[in-house]
Amino acid sequence: xxxxxxxxxxxxxxxxxxxxxxxIYRLTLDGNAANTTEIAAKLGVTPSGASVMLKRLxxxxxxxxxxxxxxxxxxxxxxxxxxxxxxxxxxxxxxxQVMGFAWHEVDLHAHALETSxxxxxxxxMDEMLDxxxxxxxxxxxxxxxxxxxxxxxxxxxxxAAGTRGTVRCVDTDNGDWLKYLxxxxxxxxxxxxxxxxxxxxxxxxxxxxxxxxxxxxxxAELIYIEPA
Amino acid sequence: xxxxxxxxxxxxxxxxxxxxxxxIYRLTLDGNAANTTEIAAKLGVTPSGASVMLKRLxxxxxxxxxxxxxxxxxxxxxxxxxxxxxxxxxxxxxxxQVMGFAWHEVDLHAHALETSxxxxxxxxMDEMLDxxxxxxxxxxxxxxxxxxxxxxxxxxxxxAAGTRGTVRCVDTDNGDWLKYLxxxxxxxxxxxxxxxxxxxxxxxxxxxxxxxxxxxxxxAELIYIEPA
DNA sequence: CGTAAAATTTAACTGCTGTTAAATCAAAGT
DNA sequence: ACTTTGATTTAACAGCAGTTAAATTTTACG
Numbered sequence: 001x002x003x004x005x006x007x008x009x010x011x012x013x014x015x016x017x018x019x020x021x022x023x024i025y026r027l028t029l030d031g032n033a034a035n036t037t038e039i040a041a042k043l044g045v046t047p048s049g050a051s052v053m054l055k056r057l058x059x060x061x062x063x064x065x066x067x068x069x070x071x072x073x074x075x076x077x078x079x080x081x082x083x084x085x086x087x088x089x090x091x092x093x094x095x096x097q098v099m100g101f102a103w104h105e106v107d108l109h110a111h112a113l114e115t116s117x118x119x120x121x122x123x124x125m126d127e128m129l130d131x132x133x134x135x136x137x138x139x140x141x142x143x144x145x146x147x148x149x150x151x152x153x154x155x156x157x158x159x160a161a162g163t164r165g166t167v168r169c170v171d172t173d174n175g176d177w178l179k180y181l182x183x184x185x186x187x188x189x190x191x192x193x194x195x196x197x198x199x200x201x202x203x204x205x206x207x208x209x210x211x212x213x214x215x216x217x218x219x220a221e222l223i224y225i226e227p228a
Numbered sequence: 229x230x231x232x233x234x235x236x237x238x239x240x241x242x243x244x245x246x247x248x249x250x251x252i253y254r255l256t257l258d259g260n261a262a263n264t265t266e267i268a269a270k271l272g273v274t275p276s277g278a279s280v281m282l283k284r285l286x287x288x289x290x291x292x293x294x295x296x297x298x299x300x301x302x303x304x305x306x307x308x309x310x311x312x313x314x315x316x317x318x319x320x321x322x323x324x325q326v327m328g329f330a331w332h333e334v335d336l337h338a339h340a341l342e343t344s345x346x347x348x349x350x351x352x353m354d355e356m357l358d359x360x361x362x363x364x365x366x367x368x369x370x371x372x373x374x375x376x377x378x379x380x381x382x383x384x385x386x387x388a389a390g391t392r393g394t395v396r397c398v399d400t401d402n403g404d405w406l407k408y409l410x411x412x413x414x415x416x417x418x419x420x421x422x423x424x425x426x427x428x429x430x431x432x433x434x435x436x437x438x439x440x441x442x443x444x445x446x447x448a449e450l451i452y453i454e455p456a
Numbered sequence: 457c458g459t460a461a462a463a464t465t466t467a468a469c470t471g472c473t474g475t476t477a478a479a480t481c482a483a484a485g486t
Numbered sequence: 487a488c489t490t491t492g493a494t495t496t497a498a499c500a501g502c503a504g505t506t507a508a509a510t511t512t513t514a515c516g
Contacts, residue, residue, distance in 0.1 A: 035463075036463075036465085037462090047463075047464065048465070052465085
């Protein structure tokens with residue numbers, strides 16, 4: 001009996017396509033269609049270029065496109081996107097754990113490699129890492145069927161002052177921010193106490209092993225914790 | 229002082245170009261120009277396609293093209309090719325030593341990745357592997373200046389019957405052959421005794437730890453040894 | 457409600473890497 | 487030296503992913 005991949009039927013999908021699907025997946029997590037300009041911005045192309053490409057992706061039944069309204073992934077498009085996301089996050093973990101890259105460095109490397117590796121490479125990383133469920137930033141790694149583990153992460157900013165918990169995810173790919181937050185001890189696994197959230201968009205004060213940290217809202221809203 | 233790469237000026241060279249330069253490098257190792265049809269065959273494209281591409285590479289001063297005669301690399305082309313070869317062979321070593329892939333599997337993975345990694349990744353592998361000088365098949369890994377280590381490898385078939393030595397290189401990327409030769413204990417590092425070379429293209433008989441092995445000329449000529 | 461601004465699409469074109477088919481060149485044999 | 491064969495190049499074109507500029511649609515505001 002031949003070994004069958006969940007993604008056996010996903011051949012003939014090239015780099016550019018994979019990056020589009022990846023971006024659309026992330027932009028549609030909230031359930032709303034992704035608009036052309038957003039997609040174009042994330043990919044670093046012009047809106048007109050993205051518009052043309054989206055039409056082609058729609059022709060290939062990878063996205064469901066409503067002109068002037070935006071794009072959603074079809075179930076096929078979603079499966080492919082989830083494969084890329086799985087590979088990206090496994091790569092990030094591999095780059096961090098096995099190769100010793102810092103958590104603010106792994107995204108760029110992973111992005112360059114995610115469309116070049118094959119299933120054997122993906123599986124080998126998964127084994128070496130003992131089937132991890134999160135990337136170094138705490139994002140969940142879907143399994144080969146595209147299913148995510150169930151977790152108890154909540155946005156830090158939804159919590160009341162005085163809440164204790166453990167950082168589970170820092171939701172950004174901005175290397176500078178990651179570097180800074182890492183230096184403050186704010187990485188997945190860190191125990192935190194939410195001291196205060198100043199009103200009117202004011203700073204958020206936390207306490208970690210390293211001591212007190214004060215963050216602007218833009219950084220604080222990236223942090224997800226599991227309350228104690 | 230900014231860290232300067234030997235290859236800083238090699239930007240803007242894409243995948244297809246790198247693969248052409250790589251192939252031309254290998255075909256011109258004997259000093260002779262590589263002909264269009266050969267190049268096309270190695271790359272899996274038509275000779276006309278290769279011809280067009282070669283002209284473009286010549287326009288970019290990466291190859292020195294004599295129409296109807298063949299292609300040589302310019303010194304710039306050679307530098308770029310050597311960078312790719314270094315990355316390919318470091319990747320092969322990494323895939324074998326760190327990730328546990330078999331020596332007949334590493335070439336394909338390395339080929340897929342060699343144009344996607346950057347200098348930091350290259351350097352990290354080099355460190356992790358403690359600056360290896362050979363890939364798993366025994367090919368030499370050029371340093372960042374494109375210089376190869378000096379070694380004493382000689383083709384097995386240039387040696388007289390009775391010669392003892394150590395296998396240093398198996399010069400093929402054919403996975404099936406590598407798998408077979410590996411099963412016979414014929415990998416770099418293996419001690420061998422050349423028993424006999426039958427005349428008129430007959431079989432070559434060797435002795436290894438595993439016992440006696442008889443090889444056809446096509447396989448035997450791939451093997452390079454360092455005489456004891 | 458109508459119009460200005462913003463978002464989106466379409467049109468025409470570019471660059472890259474390939475294709476097939478036809479033309480051309482080179483090498484070798486008689 | 488001529489001719490045949492094989493290698494190589496050229497011509498015309500295709501597919502993909504992008505561009506700029508113009509046209510169009512949507513949205514939002516007064």
